[in-house]
Amino acid sequence: MRASGLNWQGLMEQLQQALPHCDVTDQSLAYFKYPKRTVTMNLPVQMDDGSVMVFKGFRTVHSTARGPSMGGMRLKAGLNAHECEVLAAIMTLKAAVADLPLGGAKGGVDVDPAALSPHETEGLVRRYTSEIVELIGPRTDILAPDVGSDAQMMAWMMDTYNQNTDTTVNGMVVGKPLPLGGTYASKDARGRSAALITARVLQEAGRSLHRAPCAVYGFGDVGRKAAQTLAAEGAMVIAVSDQDGATFASGGLDLEALSQHREMFGTVEGFATDITVNELLELDVDVLMLAYDYGTINASNAYAVRADYLVEATNRAVLPEAERFLKERGVVVIPDLVASLGGAVVNYLEWVQDASNFFWTEEEIEAAIDERVNAAVDGVMEFMQTRDLDLRTAAYAVALNRLHNATVMRGVYP
Amino acid sequence: MTATQEPEHVKQKKYGAHDIPSYLDPNHIGPYEIYLEQVERVTPYLGKLAYWIETLKRPKRILVVDVPIHLDDGTVAHFEGYRVQHNTSRGPAKGGIRYHQDVTLSEVMALSAWMTIKNAAVNLPYGGGKGGVRIDPRKYSTGEIERVTRRYATEIGLIIGPEKDIPAPDVNTNPQTMAWIMDTYSMNVGRTSTGVVTGKPVALGGSLGRADATGRGVFVTGAEAMKKLNLPMEGARIAIQGFGNVGEAAARIFHQHGAKIVAIQDVTGTIHSDAGIDPGAALEHLRRTGKITEFPGSEEIQKAEFWSVDCDVLIPAALENQITLANADQIKARLIVEGANGPTNPAADDLLTGKGVVIVPDVLANAGGVTVSYFEWVQDFSSFFWTEEEINKRLDRIMSEAFLSLWDVKEQHGVTLRTAVYIVSCTRVLEARALRGLYP
Numbered sequence: 001m002r003a004s005g006l007n008w009q010g011l012m013e014q015l016q017q018a019l020p021h022c023d024v025t026d027q028s029l030a031y032f033k034y035p036k037r038t039v040t041m042n043l044p045v046q047m048d049d050g051s052v053m054v055f056k057g058f059r060t061v062h063s064t065a066r067g068p069s070m071g072g073m074r075l076k077a078g079l080n081a082h083e084c085e086v087l088a089a090i091m092t093l094k095a096a097v098a099d100l101p102l103g104g105a106k107g108g109v110d111v112d113p114a115a116l117s118p119h120e121t122e123g124l125v126r127r128y129t130s131e132i133v134e135l136i137g138p139r140t141d142i143l144a145p146d147v148g149s150d151a152q153m154m155a156w157m158m159d160t161y162n163q164n165t166d167t168t169v170n171g172m173v174v175g176k177p178l179p180l181g182g183t184y185a186s187k188d189a190r191g192r193s194a195a196l197i198t199a200r201v202l203q204e205a206g207r208s209l210h211r212a213p214c215a216v217y218g219f220g221d222v223g224r225k226a227a228q229t230l231a232a233e234g235a236m237v238i239a240v241s242d243q244d245g246a247t248f249a250s251g252g253l254d255l256e257a258l259s260q261h262r263e264m265f266g267t268v269e270g271f272a273t274d275i276t277v278n279e280l281l282e283l284d285v286d287v288l289m290l291a292y293d294y295g296t297i298n299a300s301n302a303y304a305v306r307a308d309y310l311v312e313a314t315n316r317a318v319l320p321e322a323e324r325f326l327k328e329r330g331v332v333v334i335p336d337l338v339a340s341l342g343g344a345v346v347n348y349l350e351w352v353q354d355a356s357n358f359f360w361t362e363e364e365i366e367a368a369i370d371e372r373v374n375a376a377v378d379g380v381m382e383f384m385q386t387r388d389l390d391l392r393t394a395a396y397a398v399a400l401n402r403l404h405n406a407t408v409m410r411g412v413y414p
Numbered sequence: 415m416t417a418t419q420e421p422e423h424v425k426q427k428k429y430g431a432h433d434i435p436s437y438l439d440p441n442h443i444g445p446y447e448i449y450l451e452q453v454e455r456v457t458p459y460l461g462k463l464a465y466w467i468e469t470l471k472r473p474k475r476i477l478v479v480d481v482p483i484h485l486d487d488g489t490v491a492h493f494e495g496y497r498v499q500h501n502t503s504r505g506p507a508k509g510g511i512r513y514h515q516d517v518t519l520s521e522v523m524a525l526s527a528w529m530t531i532k533n534a535a536v537n538l539p540y541g542g543g544k545g546g547v548r549i550d551p552r553k554y555s556t557g558e559i560e561r562v563t564r565r566y567a568t569e570i571g572l573i574i575g576p577e578k579d580i581p582a583p584d585v586n587t588n589p590q591t592m593a594w595i596m597d598t599y600s601m602n603v604g605r606t607s608t609g610v611v612t613g614k615p616v617a618l619g620g621s622l623g624r625a626d627a628t629g630r631g632v633f634v635t636g637a638e639a640m641k642k643l644n645l646p647m648e649g650a651r652i653a654i655q656g657f658g659n660v661g662e663a664a665a666r667i668f669h670q671h672g673a674k675i676v677a678i679q680d681v682t683g684t685i686h687s688d689a690g691i692d693p694g695a696a697l698e699h700l701r702r703t704g705k706i707t708e709f710p711g712s713e714e715i716q717k718a719e720f721w722s723v724d725c726d727v728l729i730p731a732a733l734e735n736q737i738t739l740a741n742a743d744q745i746k747a748r749l750i751v752e753g754a755n756g757p758t759n760p761a762a763d764d765l766l767t768g769k770g771v772v773i774v775p776d777v778l779a780n781a782g783g784v785t786v787s788y789f790e791w792v793q794d795f796s797s798f799f800w801t802e803e804e805i806n807k808r809l810d811r812i813m814s815e816a817f818l819s820l821w822d823v824k825e826q827h828g829v830t831l832r833t834a835v836y837i838v839s840c841t842r843v844l845e846a847r848a849l850r851g852l853y854p
Binding site: 126 | 502539541575577578791792795842845850854
């Protein structure tokens with residue numbers, strides 16, 4: 001799968017469009033333009049063959065104006081500080097859109113996780129955690145699973161932090177396994193609410209998901225749950241892709257059977273009619289759900305997109321240069337700040353439970369997620385309609401206003 | 415030949431790859447040996463998790479402290495103090511502190527391990543811990559006990575805390591003792607820290623619902639077991655031994671739900687009534703006359719006759735070792751709910767199980783107390799306190815979920831509930847251990 005580079009400048013240009021609709025000043029905007037801190041570290045790991053390899057790790061805390069920062073920890077070849085800074089800024093905005101008392105962060109290691117053994121991965125994750133142990137914690141900076149990382153790695157991070165600080169605190173990392181202070185709905189929340197928000201946006205436009213052909217790019221936790229939820233809402237999911245390729249059935253895919261197929265063979269290929277991932281992106285569908293990583297739709301493939309709605313279930317799936325072009329053609333992008341709110345909200349709710357060590361039932365969690373996501377979407381939609389903006393610009397404006405208020409009230413210190 | 419006389423190589427085989435820890439006497443291991451045997455027995459049920467089994471046999475951390483105080487007569491006395499953190503895989507260590515002249519390290523180790531088992535059985539996010547001071551509190555003044563408590567709290571202050579290890583009352587300690595520990599710890603760390611201990615007075619961050627908690631847990635687990643046995647609650651005949659904190663609350667709540675209390679035994683005697691006893695009126699009668707007997711509408715029966723009373727559910731909620739081979743075959747109940755600690759001795763347990771009687775074991779049945787301790791700690795984090803109704807609702811949920819998951823394991827493996835507790839608890843602890851891995 002392809003992913004073009006992230007661009008800080010692109011983010012700033014998009015923000016510019018929102019500025020006329022915000023209360024921000026140059027001073028409060030400066031706090032947004034410059035991430036609070038980025039740590040770069042070199043991480044030596046003893047490899048299984050006895051050699052030592054040194055990996056580059058990063059952690060950006062973009063903003064703590066509204067609360068401790070929270071954001072993913074990704075293992076990905078080619079990761080760099082710039083990528084972490086852009087994604088951390090988006091996390092700041094997303095937490096503000098959802099009105100969570102959190103700031104934004106992102107980090108990770110430049111490594112291809114598939115090239116490491118479990119033992120080497122554990123060594124790397126624990127070394128990474130040790131290097132930033134003074135900078136993370138339930139009241140400072142909270143880590144979460146991201147591209148290439150999972151619940152087991154969160155367990156190692158929590159254990160490393162506990163051993164170094166002689167505590168049993170679990171709120172410094174979210175997305176943990178249930179027995180270690182994790183929460184229900186953790187894996188499903190992002191995909192589920194991406195699909196539910198899509199249904200809602202279509203409804204506002206006088207359309208419906210009923211029998212609507214949809215394609216889903218990416219079939220990890222997010223893509224799988226998004227596809228299932230789209231189908232439950234009446235849509236026809238006609239194509240799905242993963243890291244190896246894509247599969248297509250014009251009458252709709254049997255998602256249950258597809259999940260089993262993927263579990264058995266490790267890929268969606270060979271389930272129905274195989275197509276390339278590029279062919280999937282070019283399908284004439286009502287909804288194209290983007291659930292892999294940033295940069296899926298970029299300047300080089302935007303011209304071929306035939307979907308009516310693009311949904312950023314993952315951050316920055318549509319790059320700014322592509323979005324400008326698509327907008328002119330009347331394609332609606334449901335932006336990350338709206339479509340992927342479910343993930344940020346469930347992570348927040350896990351942290352809330354960890355703070356009191358009192359855990360909620362599955363029904364309580366799902367109700368709490370829906371309540372917060374719906375309230376956030378209400379806020380963005382209302383702003384959008386009163387100012388006649390697109391969803392992304394409205395989301396930026398809502399978030400920047402909240403950040404501005406917090407920044408101004410706190411003042412400049414010292 | 416008893417276990418303690420076995421040659422060393424046999425013992426090594428018996429307890430896995432490692433020797434008995436050097437700080438225990440291999441010839442007199444003490445109560446910890448009982449625990450080790452219990453873990454041995456369920457190891458075959460643990461599957462791949464058995465890889466980590468040694469983790470359960472070794473306490474994480476043992477702290478032995480000297481506790482010197484000025485006595486009222488001007489001399490200085492020294493006491494031995496212990497705090498054992500058996501396991502913290504699932505959360506901070508949690509368990510009581512006892513004051514007793516016979517406290518030993520092996521005993522505190524075993525009690526801390528049993529807290530690991532109990533907390534995991536109810537699925538509380540805790541490991542297990544226990545503490546003790548070797549002192550006969552009856553021989554010392556309140557001032558001396560306060561000084562022992564404060565010095566002991568300071569000595570173990572290095573390793574306790576709301577996110578590390580949370581003590582609670584146990585034998586010869588009480589809410590006042592907890593208040594002293596909370597105060598000492600708070601002074602030492604320079605901030606108010608109510609969550610460092612539970613079982614505090616309500617005025618210092620304690621929880622409502624504590625008085626009834628254990629009796630309520632007996633009712634909730636008993637009621638779930640009755641559903642499994644198709645015993646309707648309405649009119650169910652209940653016999654209760656013990657009419658104190660646990661027995662009285664259990665009797666009252668069963669009565670409120672339509673069951674019939676047909677017999678009550680306490681230290682003052684035994685009463686019986688086929689028509690049923692109103693526990694509220696009986697408590698009133700006890701308070702007024704100082705005895706349970708001569709309660710209007712009931713007949714007094716012999717102490718030993720209590721066991722043969724025609725009933726559906728028997729609740730021993732008094733002392734340990736009450737149900738023995740001397741009375742087990744007279745018991746007519748289909749269900750026994752152990753409100754007290756260790757009321758059924760192993761031989762009687764086997765006999766009753768053989769007859770098809772279901773026993774809800776003490777670790778589960780009387781876990782309502784530690785569950786409300788857990789609620790106290792949760793409330794202390796936010797300094798926001800729940801109503802008694804909220805506490806009862808949450809207690810009911812936790813206890814019935816705990817019962818149901820144990821029942822599933824009992825059915826799955828064809829074992830008793832008592833064995834199921836160990837299977838479930840060891841599995842939960844080792845699952846957390848496996849996820850966390852070893853560091854560094």
